[in-house]
Amino acid sequence: MFDSRHIKTFHQVVTSGSYSAAARVLGYTQPAVTQQMKALERTAGVPLFTRAGRGLRLTEAGEALARHARTILTSLDAAQQQLGALARLRAGRVRVCGFPSANATLIPEAMASLLADHPGVRVELTEAEPPESVQRLLRGECDVALAFSYQGAVPPVADELVEIPLLEDRLTVLLPVGHPLARRHAVRLTDLTEERWIAGCPRCRANLLQICADEGYAPDVVFTTDDNLAVQSLVAAGVGIALMPSLVLAFMCHQKVTGRLVEPHQFRRVSAYVLREHMRVPATAVVVEELRRAAAARAGC
Structure with a gap:
């Protein structure tokens, strides 16, 4: 040679x-x-x-x-x-896989700052609900994965991954405008025992069933969809009520629905995941840092 x-x-x-x-x-x-x-x-x-x-x-x-x-x-x-x-962070490609509400909120805010400070870094964005987003990371199909987990159901983190906690995304109950409970600042889960429910993705549905079980009842789930806009339309039409993360309500809210905080306090933990060895890659590290900043700014709102 x-x-x-x-x-x-x-x-x-x-x-x-x-x-x-x-x-x-x-x-x-x-x-x-x-x-x-x-x-x-x-x-x-x-x-x-x-x-x-x-x-x-x-x-x-x-x-x-x-x-x-x-x-x-x-x-x-x-x-x-x-x-x-x-x-020197003048260039680089970072593949990010996130779930829908993060892609519509945290990602745009982080990318706007990234492009201002590091215009040579390019981000490719794909979408998947957890745990699929993390599985794609482990398969080498992305560089950064965004995922969420609910209280009491936190999955173990693979040894080769680093978890970067971003924020606690509070859960709200989505009610049709005019619902008697819509006049309250917060709604107790025990006040919703007779309601019909619309459930979301498998992980969200499992959380709904669990927190209602903790309050002593099984929710009457009449419809299931992971389409956030469809959930709001179904609530507006009076089909049922839904448990919705605050991130979702931040970027779209049907005029005929309203969100109220849930008691007891419920949230999902949103985190970024990176392969441990990739934390030394400058472009990946700066994308993670911008996600941290975007999450901190949102948490402070």
Whole structure:
């Protein structure tokens, strides 16, 4: 395998026309250049130069290598520049997989700040509910995964992952405007025993069943959908009520529905997950930091 240093020296010998001229340009001694060219010829297995009087002439093999040398050096220079840009956060690609309400709230806020401070970093966004978002991370299909977990149902974190807690997303009960309980600031779960319910994704449905069971009853789930807009429309139509995270209500709210805090206090924990070894990748680390800032700003609202 060719040594890139030898290729650089060879290219300079060809350009300068002699070992001594190349040595002056590169800051080497002439014997050092001679030794490098001998080493390059040993690697190539054929002579690269012949003497023509006091000058040098390329052999056929030397001419072939000379044609490739510039391309090789240009590629190496481009690679060094790209790696330097990545290290200095001037460039980089980060693949993020998040769940719908995070993609509609935290991601836009974080990306706006990211583009202002690091315009060379590019983010590719995909969508999946947990635990699928974390599974995609483990399969190498994304670099950062956003996921949530409910109280009492926190999944274990794989050893190769780092969890970065972002915020506690409070749960609200979604009621149709005009519902008798809509006049209250907060609603107790025990006041909702006779209501019909609309459930969300499997993890959200499981949480609804569990917290109602903790209050001593089984909710009457008449409809299930993970479409947040459909949930609000169903509530507005009087089909049932729903338990909705605050992040969802932050970006869309049907005019005929209203949200009220739930008592006892209920929330889901929203976190970012990254492969432990990828925390050292500058572009990934800065995306995580921007997500932290966006979450902190939202929590302070």
